Amino acid sequence: xxxxxxxxxxxxxxxxxxxxxxxxxxxxxxxxxxxxxxxxxxxxxxxxxxxxxxxxxxxxxxxxxxxxxxxxxxxxxxxxxxxxxxxxxxxxxxxxxxxxxxxxxxxxxxxxxxxxxxxxxxxxxxxxxxxxxxxxxxxxxxxxxxxxxxxxxxxxxxxxxxxxxxxxxxxxxxxxxxxxxxxxxxxxxxxxxxxxxxxxxxxxxxxxxxxxxxxxxxxxxxxxxxxxxxxxxxxxxxxxxxxxxxxxxxxxxxxxxxxxxxxxxxxxxxxxxxxxxxxxxxxxxxxxxxxxxxxxxxxxxxxxxxxxxxxxxxxxxxxxx
Amino acid sequence: xxxxxxxxxxxxxxxxxxxxxxxxxxxxxxxxxxxxxxxxxxxxxxxxxxxxxxxxxxxxxxxxxxxxxxxxxxxxxxxxxxxxxxxxxxxxxxxxxxxxxxxxxxxxxxxxxxxxxxxxxxxxxxxxxxxxxxxxxxxxxxxxxxxxxxxxxxxxxxxxxxxxxxxxxxxxxxxxxxxxxxxxxxxxxxxxxxxxxxxxxxxxxxxxxxxxxxxxxxxxxxxxxxxxxxxxxxxxxxxxxxxxxxxxxxxxxxxxxxxxxxxxxxxxxxxxxxxxxxxxxxxxxxxxxxxxxxxxxxxxxxxxxxxxxxxxx
Numbered sequence: 202x203x204x205x206x207x208x209x210x211x212x213x214x215x216x217x218x219x220x221x222x223x224x225x226x227x228x229x230x231x232x233x234x235x236x237x238x239x240x241x242x243x244x245x246x247x248x249x250x251x252x253x254x255x256x257x258x259x260x261x262x263x264x265x266x267x268x269x270x271x272x273x274x275x276x277x278x279x280x281x282x283x284x285x286x287x288x289x290x291x292x293x294x295x296x297x298x299x300x301x302x303x304x305x306x307x308x309x310x311x312x313x314x315x316x317x318x319x320x321x322x323x324x325x326x327x328x329x330x331x332x333x334x335x336x337x338x339x340x341x342x343x344x345x346x347x348x349x350x351x352x353x354x355x356x357x358x359x360x361x362x363x364x365x366x367x368x369x370x371x372x373x374x375x376x377x378x379x380x381x382x383x384x385x386x387x388x389x390x391x392x393x394x395x396x397x398x399x400x401x402x403x404x405x406x407x408x409x410x411x412x413x414x415x416x417x418x419x420x421x422x423x424x425x426x427x428x429x430x431x432x433x434x435x436x437x438x439x440x441x442x443x444x445x446x447x448x449x450x451x452x453x454x455x456x457x458x459x460x461x462x463x464x465x466x467x468x469x470x471x472x473x474x475x476x477x478x479x480x481x482x483x484x485x486x487x488x489x490x491x492x493x494x495x496x497x498x499x500x501x502x503x504x505x506x507x508x509x510x511x512x513x514x515x516x517x518x519x520x521x522x
Numbered sequence: 523x524x525x526x527x528x529x530x531x532x533x534x535x536x537x538x539x540x541x542x543x544x545x546x547x548x549x550x551x552x553x554x555x556x557x558x559x560x561x562x563x564x565x566x567x568x569x570x571x572x573x574x575x576x577x578x579x580x581x582x583x584x585x586x587x588x589x590x591x592x593x594x595x596x597x598x599x600x601x602x603x604x605x606x607x608x609x610x611x612x613x614x615x616x617x618x619x620x621x622x623x624x625x626x627x628x629x630x631x632x633x634x635x636x637x638x639x640x641x642x643x644x645x646x647x648x649x650x651x652x653x654x655x656x657x658x659x660x661x662x663x664x665x666x667x668x669x670x671x672x673x674x675x676x677x678x679x680x681x682x683x684x685x686x687x688x689x690x691x692x693x694x695x696x697x698x699x700x701x702x703x704x705x706x707x708x709x710x711x712x713x714x715x716x717x718x719x720x721x722x723x724x725x726x727x728x729x730x731x732x733x734x735x736x737x738x739x740x741x742x743x744x745x746x747x748x749x750x751x752x753x754x755x756x757x758x759x760x761x762x763x764x765x766x767x768x769x770x771x772x773x774x775x776x777x778x779x780x781x782x783x784x785x786x787x788x789x790x791x792x793x794x795x796x797x798x799x800x801x802x803x804x805x806x807x808x809x810x811x812x813x814x815x816x817x818x819x820x821x822x823x824x825x826x827x828x829x830x831x832x833x834x835x
Contacts, residue, residue: 301665305688309635309664316629316806318636318797319645325798326791330784335533341806342632343624365687366628462653469649475641476648484639484663 204503207245207264210254220496230263247271247502249495256280261288269508271498273491275299275355275482276432277512278405286514293498296510297354298490299482304358306481307400307430310454311347311363313475314426315340315398320472340424340451343367348396350389350412351403351431352378359400371396374403375518389413393420398428405432415440424451430481433459442467445474456481523825527567529587531577534596538814542572545818551577561586570594570821575754575801576783578602584611594820596813598622598677598804599754600834601727608835615835616820620676621812622804626724627680629803630752633776634669634685634720636797637748638662643794665689670718672711672734673725673753674700681722693718696725711735715742720750727754737762740772748774752803755781764789767796778803 205226227233228241246268250256256270258281269291270280277294285292313319317339324336347363349356349372360370360383370383373392377385386392389412393399399421403409413427413436421427427450429436438459444450445468452473458464461479468474497509528546530539542548547567554560561583569589571579575597581604584590592614593603600617608615636642640661647658669685671678671694682692682705693706695714700707708714711734715721721743725731735749735758743749749772751758760781766772767790774795780786783801790796804813819831 301689302663305635305664306639309632309639309641312628312632313636313641313645316632316802318629318632318799319642321799321802322636322642322797323646325786325800328791330786330800334784336800336802336805338805338807338810339802341625341808342628362684362687365684366631367624464648464653475645477641477644478648478653478658480639480644480658480661483658483660485660486663488660 204247205241205245206247206249206499207267208249208251209256209260210251220492221499225499247499249273249499250280253279256285258284261285261290269293269498269502271495271502273495275303276404278432278434282512282514282517286517291508292512292514293495293508293510294512295491296494298494299487300354300358302484302487303355303402303430303481304362306456306477307355307359307402307428307454308362310430310456310475310477311398311400311426311428312342314428314452314454314473315342315345317472319475344369345398346371346396347398347400348372348386348392349383350374350392350399350401350435351409352381352383353402353404355402355430356400357381359402368398390417390420393417393425394422396421397424398426401427401429401431401435403431403435405434410434411437413437413441415444418444418450421450423449426451427453427455429453430456433457433461438465445471523822525567526569526825527564528570528572528821529568531571531573531579534572534574534576535810535814537811538572538596538817541814541818546570546821565589570824572596572817572821573602575599575602579608580604581607584608584613592616592821592824594817594824596817599726601754605835613835614824614830614833616817616830616832617834618813618816619832621816622809623676623680625806625809626677626752626803627684629778629799630677630681630722630724630750630776631684631688633750633752633778633797633799634667634722634748635664637750637774637776637795638664638667638720640794642797666691667719668693668717670694670708670714670721671705672696672714672721672723673731674703674705675724675726677752678722678724679703681724690720711739712742715739715747718743719746720748722750723753723757725753725757727756732756733759735759735763737766740766743772745771746773748772748776750776752778755779755783760787767793 205228207228244266248270251273272294275295321336344367347368352372352374373386373389442465454475456477501508526546529549531551565587568587569591571593573595579593584607594616598617598619665688669690674694674696695708695711764787776797778799779801786798823830
């Protein structure tokens with residue numbers, strides 16, 4: 202009998218199925234025949250979770266034999282990891298396949314926001330250069346103090362790149378990291394008071410939701426810039442919009458929002474923000490590598506070999522046990 | 523020094539204008555209705571000209587100012603100043619090197635990221651409310667792309683250093699191979715363009731480098747290649763660039779400078795694979811203030827008979 206793989210979200214099809222349909226039997230609650238579904242629902246061991254489709258205890262209850270959830274994203278805030286750990290279900294993520302591209306994007310948003318690239322491009326395309334003359338001066342990137350909220354593999358890569366721009370780096374994370382010599386701040390607010398730019402790239406958890414609060418943004422100050430490539434809910438978006446509109450923070454480069462694809466309309470009129478539709482990792486090379494790592498995880502699972510990008514659930518101290 | 527006449531050629535920086543006005547007898551050339559008449563009446567008091575990348579001192583202006591001693595340019599490039607004429611007449615020339623190097627290099631990388639990752643188009647997509655209708659398309663990876671640099675001077679080197687942090691292999695073209703670098707050298711621009719994915723113009727504008735980006739170079743760069751120009755507009759044969767972009771023979775372009783500023787070719791306004799900037803390479807508050815201080819410092823040094831800070835001639 203072919204090994205069975207469960208999926209819940211139809212976009213899984215485009216990403217991975219064509220490469221695997223010869224080797225595995227796929228099961229889906231909406232498209233599989235009733236007889237097939239009812240014969241396998243009790244025995245299926247692996248779930249493919251593409252994009253942000255939620256996996257919670259209700260989902261897990263339906264498939265009592267699940268042993269593994271293969272995710273397609275870097276952050277797994279849509280998967281109830283505490284519940285998976287409790288049930289002994291293993292979980293994999295996208296590993297670092299998106300890291301370089303998310304980091305490039307963060308640096309791009311940072312330069313764009315400070316140097317007003319998107320605004321200046323609108324200025325030229327709208328014909329304003331010839332009529333209004335000189336474009337207003339912007340702010341330099343060189344030598345700025347950058348605070349990284351979340352010093353994982355993305356934070357590290359951002360630091361490496363920004364050092365080449367003469368930026369000084371400081372960071373906040375749950376604990377100081379070994380092998381990282383940048384100044385560590387135990388609170389994000391303290392970090393924000395000591396930098397010009399705050400780059401948000403930590404994982405979204407119950408603890409980090411709205412970690413960039415009104416107080417943190419006030420500490421960043423009138424000339425401070427926020428870059429968010431993590432998740433929208435890391436920032437208190439309502440407060441951020443208010444502060445941006447009032448000029449109480451200097452600007453923002455945002456690839457993620459709290460209620461995607463809805464973006465607060467107040468931001469559309471602002472020239473000190475750069476808005477992007479969650480495209481940080483969206484280059485063909487990354488998606489190809491994502492396919493490879495997801496397939497490799499599925500194959501390793503059925504071959505009883507170590508998974509490639511397994512989350513060490515036992516060591517995640519922020520998950521309530 | 524209040525009696526020394528200084529002629530400022532065009533508006534360039536309000537801080538500089540203010541400071542010049544405080545320290546010297548400042549004439550604002552752009553406000554003068556009858557320039558011939560004005561030059562006749564004031565030629566004996568004008569001892570300094572302050573210009574920039576838009577307006578400098580050509581042979582005619584130099585000839586009409588017999589007391590001119592120094593041209594202090596609010597720019598690094600001096601293509602608007604007749605340097606030979608200045609040499610001939612013993613007129614000193616200064617520019618503002620170094621202080622803008624980092625800004626221009628930052629912007630060059632910003633343009634690469636904006637073109638490859640479609641930052642400006644993404645921003646337009648969101649502001650037009652299109653995200654709700656579906657995901658934005660995939661874009662192009664930047665990390666690891668090969669970067670070719672024309673002119674490995676201060677700015678070219680600063681760009682290379684940044685691009686290396688993105689794991690980009692670096693190659694370059696210049697008149698001669700540099701001894702103090704490991705970057706790959708190509709003795710021809712066409713060879714460089716054939717062997718890189720992103721080509722950056724970072725050399726100074728001279729008769730030899732005018733239209734250094736011609737049709738052959740553009741074709742060598744090809745339909746997946748990206749051209750970045752943070753040098754001067756005339757480095758690029760703009761008509762050829764426009765037709766290559768419109769016909770899809772070139773992958774994309776990030777342009778901070780144009781042949782006929784402040785005009786940019788309208789044929790490009792509808793294209794999503796270009797980023798068009800209004801010559802803002804050094805346009806940050808911090809850098810413009812540092813540049814203004816250099817212009818002022820050079821003028822004061824000259825009139826106090828001290829060594830110039832950043833002399834060219």
